[in-house]
Amino acid sequence: MRETDSEHVTPGARPGLATLYKDALIQKESSAFFGRYLYPSLLKQDPRYYPSTSASFLGRATYAVSRILITRRDSGERTLNTSYFLGLLTSVVIATAYRPYWARSASSTFKTLGSTVGGDAGINLFHEFRPEIRQMVKGHTPKVVSKFKESITQDQISRDVLSIPAE
Numbered sequence: 162m163r164e165t166d167s168e169h170v171t172p173g174a175r176p177g178l179a180t181l182y183k184d185a186l187i188q189k190e191s192s193a194f195f196g197r198y199l200y201p202s203l204l205k206q207d208p209r210y211y212p213s214t215s216a217s218f219l220g221r222a223t224y225a226v227s228r229i230l231i232t233r234r235d236s237g238e239r240t241l242n243t244s245y246f247l248g249l250l251t252s253v254v255i256a257t258a259y260r261p262y263w264a265r266s267a268s269s270t271f272k273t274l275g276s277t278v279g280g281d282a283g284i285n286l287f288h289e290f291r292p293e294i295r296q297m298v299k300g301h302t303p304k305v306v307s308k309f310k311e312s313i314t315q316d317q318i319s320r321d322v323l324s325i326p327a328e
Contacts, residue, residue: 178204188256205235206244225289
């Protein structure tokens with residue numbers, strides 16, 4: 162039994178893990194094609210993420226989240242990120258079309274759209290603060306992992322030295 166709203170319970174099987182994975186894969190791949198390649202080239206936009214030049218935490222965070230709405234044109238000027246939104250809409254529509262007719266709804270489509278925008282904003286935040294996160298994590302590496310890394314590095318160095326032919 163599947164619950165569609167707070168008052169009604171309708172019969173029907175819940176989608177299995179394979180179905181959910183297939184839907185996510187369809188959306189991810191179509192979003193990559195449309196949002197990173199087709200629409201940006203047609204609209205002459207650059208979909209890449211460029212880090213902020215601001216020194217403040219709030220300025221960098223605001224910049225990272227704003228990259229969902231604003232991107233650069235090929236000429237370098239700022240513009241509305243229409244290629245991202247067109248790619249996202251196209252991929253959500255394609256993923257919705259693959260669902261059976263009884264599993265389609267406008268609310269699930271908008272939920273998918275909203276969660277994807279939120280997830281992409283989070284990814285932009287990660288890209289913006291990745292160097293600081295990496296530095297923090299690097300300073301707190303367990304000693305066992307550090308020793309393991311050193312032994313691998315030493316083994317690689319000794320292999321490289323042994324493989325150099327004598328003249």
